[in-house]
Amino acid sequence: MNNFKQADSKQCHPRQAHNRQAHPKQVKSLFSALIVAAPFVLASSSSFAGGDEANGEKLAQQCAVCHGADGNSSIATNPKLAGQHESYIVRALSDYRSGARESAIMAPYAGPLSDQDIRDLAAWFANQESDLGVLKM
Numbered sequence: 001m002n003n004f005k006q007a008d009s010k011q012c013h014p015r016q017a018h019n020r021q022a023h024p025k026q027v028k029s030l031f032s033a034l035i036v037a038a039p040f041v042l043a044s045s046s047s048f049a050g051g052d053e054a055n056g057e058k059l060a061q062q063c064a065v066c067h068g069a070d071g072n073s074s075i076a077t078n079p080k081l082a083g084q085h086e087s088y089i090v091r092a093l094s095d096y097r098s099g100a101r102e103s104a105i106m107a108p109y110a111g112p113l114s115d116q117d118i119r120d121l122a123a124w125f126a127n128q129e130s131d132l133g134v135l136k137m
C-alpha cells in the first residue's frame with residue numbers, strides 16, 4: 001500500500017480530500033471567468049429584455065428633428081440610429097449622460113433620461129429598418 005511514492009509530485013496527495021474535487025487553482029480560474037462574464041450577461045439581459053418599444057417611440061419624438069422620424073437621419077452629421085445594435089445605443093446614451101462620451105449636442109438630450117428610458121429608446125431604434133444601402137464599388 002505504497003502508491004504514495006509513485007504519485008507524480010505535481011499531483012495532489014492521493015489521500016487529501018481535495019483530490020476528489022476540482023483543484024483549488026481550477027476553482028479560482030472558474031471564479032475569475034464568472035466575474036469577467038457577469039457584467040456582459042447582466043448588461044445584455046437588461047438591455048434586451050427591459051426595453052419597451054412603445055414608450056421608446058414616444059420618447060424618440062424629441063430625437064426626430066436630428067435623427068429622423070424613424071432613426072434614418074438624412075443629415076450626414078447626425079448618425080443613423082435605425083437598426084443600430086440595441087446594446088450599442090444603450091452604451092452611447094449612458095456615456096453621453098455620464099459625460100464619458102462628450103457631445104455638446106447630445107448631452108442635454110441624454111442627461112434627463114432614466115435607465116429605463118435608455119432601454120426603451122434603444123429597443124425602438126434597434127427595431128427600425130435601416131435605409132443604409134450597400135456600398136457599390
Ligand code: HEC
Pocket residue numbers: 059060062063064065066067077078079080081088089092093102103105106109110121
Ligand atoms: C440637435 C440634434 C440632436 C438631437 C435632438 C438628438 N441627437 Fe443624438 N446625436 C446628434 C449628433 C450630432 C450626434 C453625434 C455626436 C457625437 O459626435 O458623438 C448624435 C449621436 C447620437 C448617438 C450615438 C450614435 C452613434 O452612432 O454613435 C445616439 C445613440 C443618439 N444620438 C441618440 C439620440 C436620442 C435617443 C435622442 C433623443 C432623446 C437624440 N439622440 C437627440 C444630434 C442629436
